[in-house]
Amino acid sequence: MANERAPMLRPDDASHLNGRVARVLKSYLDQALSAPSAAIDGFVGMMIEDAGGDQYAEFMADLERIKVANMQLSLLIAEAGSSGVLLTADAENRALVLSRLKHDLRTPLNAIKGYSEMWIEDMSTLEGRPFVADLTHIRDCTDQMLARIEQLTQVGELRGESDAEVPMATSAAIAEFLRAVSPAAAEMDAPRLTGRILVVDDDPTNRDLLRRRLAREGHDVSLADDGATALAKVAAEDFDLILLDMIMPGMSGFEVLCRLKASETSRHVPVIVISGIDDIGSIVRCLEAGAEDYLPKTFNPTILRVRITTSIERKFLREREERLLLNVLPRPILARMRNGEAAIADRFAQVTVLFCDLVGFTPLAGRLTPGGTVDLLSRVFSAFDRSVARRGVEKIKTIGDAYMAAGGIPETTPDHARRIALLAFDMMADVEEVGRALGVELAVRVGIHSGEAVAGVIGQSRFAYDVWGDSVNIAARMESHGQAGRIHISESTRRALGGDFFCTPRGVTHIKGKGPMETYFLDGASHAGNT
Template sequence: MTSPETARVLVVDDNEANRDLLRRRLKRQGYEAMVAEDGFRALELMAEHSFDLVLLDIMMPGMNGYQVLEKMKADADLRDIPVLVISALDDIESVVKCIELGAEDYLPKPFNPILLKARLGACLEKKRLRDQEKAYLEKLTIEQGKSERLLLSILPKPIAERLKQNPRTIADSFNDVTVLFADIVGFTKLWSRISPTELVELLNEIFSGFDKLAEKNGLEKIKTIGDAYMVVGGLPIPREDHAEAIAQMALDMQHRMAQFNRGDHEPFSIRIGINTGPVVAGVIGTNKFIYDLWGDTVNTASRMESHGIANTIQVTEATYERLKDSFEFERRGVIDVKGKGKMTTYLLLDRLPALP
């Protein structure tokens, strides 16, 4: 924001008497004034100092006022400085040329002191308003960036873009994805032994580590429910290797928990379940909306976790068939799954060595 107390004005004129006259008048009006005897020196000073207004003569040796204007408007750091041309050239062609080159205003010599004061005030007021608008737009950009980051922390980027363009119901069918559920075994029992703040901090540390693993493996975290974590591969952007990516995520989660358990706190176990198949994905809610999944594939993946064994990764036969050539498994056998009946399941152990 510019004001007489803070505004800095550069006087550019090859005539020493004119420079001194303008400098004295500017100082009497409360402005800080600097002078340059030619265009080259003016550009040097503009590179070294910040100016709110330039009073520019046209007829100067070496580099005339037109050339100074062209240089200023071609420079991103200088183009917004308003220029008031004060010149003995008073023909309409000169005035038009200065305005076309970007000058804010034009004042013929010899200038009227009252008119000069009015033009100075008008130019600086315009700059003040432009500065105010620029500051507002910068603040708005920052706030929009915050809103964008918040939105992307809730929704996948492609879904967020679709919602911004057309805020209507989003529901998509995906024929082939892999869903993972994980649960921290015995975590809720800690409620009676440690404070809620400590409990949430522990859970946040664990899940933040899982978030990084999901990002590393190119997977989409769907949600956390208490001490349970849900992630999916193959949507919203389909990918052929979604089962492999989820399997690697599961192994990485086990490794991450082993690292976490080396800390100075009670060790935890993790139980993981995985299933592959079709799902429906969409956004529900209007205020606190969420991107979620539905379908038998999701329910079965959840059952693989809840019917699993601590510190193991249990997968369905559908997932096993997709991964048996690249990962090592142990057949758990037939188990009774609530709501599903008898199912043959497998325990994921490790990734097989790559073939030479």
């Protein structure tokens, strides 16, 4: 707004703000003026292509004049933005520079606008109004640029007593930018994420410079002077980020990048390419190959710091997302979904399903506080989760105080029954240990059955990997018809275990929905079963 003023600043802040205003002006030139000029060039190029032939000879000549005027305009914008005048001049001299720039820019702009308006008028009389739409776009671009250069000289100068009072820019865009960068600059001093970074560069000076700069930021830095060394280090150690040079003797940085992204163990590690090559084709190739970012070797240290922090933060977020997903889906199933499988459902000829239920949990929960109940279940199920991971089977789900697991899915394993049997003994020990720690008596019933089953992913917004079939129902019946502190198994599970475990026949048990079945209590594992 025209009369809006910034807050009062201390005298020693004035020079800092002066430099910041200058940098904002440079960005304003680059973005607010260069974009319309590039658009003009694009429209002119298309019209030159479409207007070939003698029919539009005079029009073609004026299009070339528009093109030349636009080139002059682009050069003026580039010179003003790249020269040090705006960055080094004090407020008074900068105002003079901006006034002269405004005058210089108006000359080619008026030429472009004059030619485009003349041809809009002439072409509007012809059938189909050829080129009128493109010429109108060009005229609108010149109007936009003329309005923007009017704003250049309206930027406030540093003046007032001791240069402490700073009027804001009349331009709303510049004023808003200045307001926005102030809190952003303050946040630069906030604590940043740190991590383990591998610097890959054949130049020892570059390696040392990056090592020292990154160490100051609190990062743990490792160095590699060629691609082979870098790949060996990544295979042996965990890194949160890799800074990779492109041109190196032997293996190029691009080949290193491709190998990193082709490997399951290293593809998740973000890579920032730092290279002296600023060819757009090379940049695109690296980004398409999986690079997180691409910076020129003459990088700004502040930009590098921000890019590093952002890359490490993204990696940490991806890892957290991975852990959350693996709490819901088995790793092989997650990999299949990421490869594009929309519907996952597999039939398994032989799996072993386990149900484990806390005995007397309902009255126990009635005596505990809500927090105590949640704490008890959390401790028990966390212990079960660790045992499941140790035995190499899959947790399927928890239902209240019941816990379901299965062996032989999602990938077939011939010893699925043995793994589940050992898990059952682990669970009984886990519950006993938690009970001792909390000072309560805890016991479980465990039921196990082996047979055919179907497993797959259900849900759209909230995925779940589940198991279905008669084997699931029988395993649930084994648990509900079992006894506290015992592992109740079916005949098929006993056969699958062979002679590796000791079993006590229970006799014929009437199983709801199945009728009479021979069942057993699992008492322990032989030496062979424990191996």
